[in-house]
Amino acid sequence: MFFKSSNITARIFDRQICTPAPGTSVHYARKFYENLVPSYTVYEVECPDHSFRKFTDDGQYLISFSRNQQELIVYRPRWLSFSCKDEDCDNHDLPLKAKRFESFFTQLYCVPLASCNELICKDFFLYMESNKFGLFATSTAQVHDAPAVGGAVQGVPSIEKITFHLLRLEDGFVLDEKVFCNDYVNLAHNLGVFLYDDLLTIVSLRYQIIHILQIRDSGNLVHVRAIGEFCREDDELFLNSNAQGMALSDKNKQQQLLGNHIYNNIHQAQPNPGNSFLSGIKQRLLSFMFRGLWNEETDDTLVGFLKLNFGLLFLLPPCILLHFSFACVSDFQALHYLKIT
Template sequence: MFKTNNVASRIFERQIRTPAPGTSVHSARRFYENLVPSFTIYDVECPDHSFFKFTDDGEDCDNNQELPPQAKRFESFFTQLYVKPLASCNELICKDFFLYMESNQYGIFATSTAQIQDARGTDGAILGVPSFEKITIHLLRLEDGFKLDEKVFHNDCVNLTHNMGAFLYDDLLAVVSLRYQTIHILQIRDSGNLVDVRAIGAYCREDDELFLNSSSQLAGNRGDLVDNGTNHDQPNSNNSFLSGIKQRLLSFIFREIWSEETDQTQRVQCLKKKFYFHFQDYVDLVILKVQFLDRHHLLIKFGSVDVGASRNTDQLPAFFAVYNMETTEIVAFYQNAADELYLLFERFCDHFQATSINSMYMNFISSHSNNIHALEQLKSMKNKATSVSQFVKKMLSSLPLNCQSMSPSPYFDQSLFRFDEKV
């Protein structure tokens, strides 16, 4: 293939040759092989702000404008469009949380009060998780900074660091409540409203709570008729029932172990070793993180409260479940040391980078499932690892992936450049 370091030659080659159908954008990106950063500006006068993310629409610029003589000034490259106060009273803005819709029409910000370490236990809250008196998710119109809507969580805990507790897919936003073990699914309407779609946790279907309450009332009424109001040892529904998502999880694990053996005796022994022996461990699992795989499926990470509080989670046990929101069923379950899940991640990494099918975003993200150079780098790391099982755990510790954590920049395209991700 024709290739030269001379930009003029490449432009001439582009004029006389037509790229193959569907490759014009990739051909255009190859010009970045000749347009690489070659100079670093130090000591730039910068305002006292925190910068976390840029939208992928870039900035309009005049191609005829040369580099300003005062290139060290921040204003040479950026123009302030507006200032919008978000935090109120005792709230602070979360400086490393920001999500934007692919249309670049709306942006999502967050504010919260100070963290309360020794939070008092309330109904439905799990122990060992800190609390925030108020967490607010703000929806802004990026064009002018107008605040359209907000979603408030009271006495709750959402991990907002680097968007870990929230995942945006198309117009759907998933927010994980660590304290109350609930996945809130919100929809961003075209009108600019944040609408509650469903809450997955204690209940999985919209009418689960109504059904359980009506059944409890019916059972209570029958007891009054039989015993004329005498006290029954009816278990409290708040304490006797596992959450809906935990019920689904335990049922799936039981059926998977049940189907491993056809002999009844072996089946019972297998259930004793793999299910009943670890039953309490499964019951104690908590939801740590979630991401969309598509509009109907969620990848949920389960672990202990200690995993959520620890910085180094590579060596700690964790589990991953694929959950169908429409059928409310668990369709797959893996441990973080499972070779099966690692092979799926290695071969189909792009499917874990959930983005809209209408977006060209993923066309420019290099991964070990779409780029031979990235795959060779991964295999080299795997061959150098002292323990394959520890390497698998380390690779799977990044799941579920953080939303909008990958950049489509040509300088990160491993078809064009070779680089070390660590530096």
């Protein structure tokens, strides 16, 4: 907050000669709190044995977790606790209760989030701009040598259960939950989860899928769509139709070469779009990076070199590509190009 003068005498004189607008006298008087600043530091305060995460932007909530990472504890600051009216305040000792944590913060609630085999991810916390809802995460232990089944990427760890909890920060009531099983999401420092307005995106590194959810005003997590192997609604239909057409074309060529001899091959008759096409999200990210570099470069020689060497990115493993892509382009530029916002 900015004001005209930091001189308290000048501000009092200005209050005497100026008349505030109707209905704003209370707010005008409160501006004098700008001249009340902390001037003393209290050391060795008796704090509870918790893991403190952060304040919300408005300073209304202090987020912390229990040491066993099972419970969420939220505090609210009590603001000004002690003051001194004497001139030599530095020589006065504060009362004993000034060295207690409870003198500065009030506990609002304590909510158990994790089950017996789960732990709260203490490095993960997101909240909406209105500070109405907060998002927390719990997960089981990682399995580093998990087999790649069901379309999973080889070499990516697996977590048996990841749960996202949507809470109302005012009273700690759990409004909704979203569970991912046998998946891997990078929860450290919110790297794998992004929140923009009421849209929540969760990046699954194990299955190379971006899950998009919407946080409704009622406190519900609504699944909007998933972008991974298919980006648009008709991608699966198009790829399957193309695979069937290619299989039919190959079969006709074999019949011509063998003198109309029927060559029964089950593997060729089944559509397999994975052999002919990259996944939808990989195509989008590669083309996004290529077009960005293409538009920035003006030298024709370098453009030709770029065309020859950019194909090496198609050989990258999907997990490395997804990490690399989100590091090279801003998150919402990539999401805008994917046409999901």
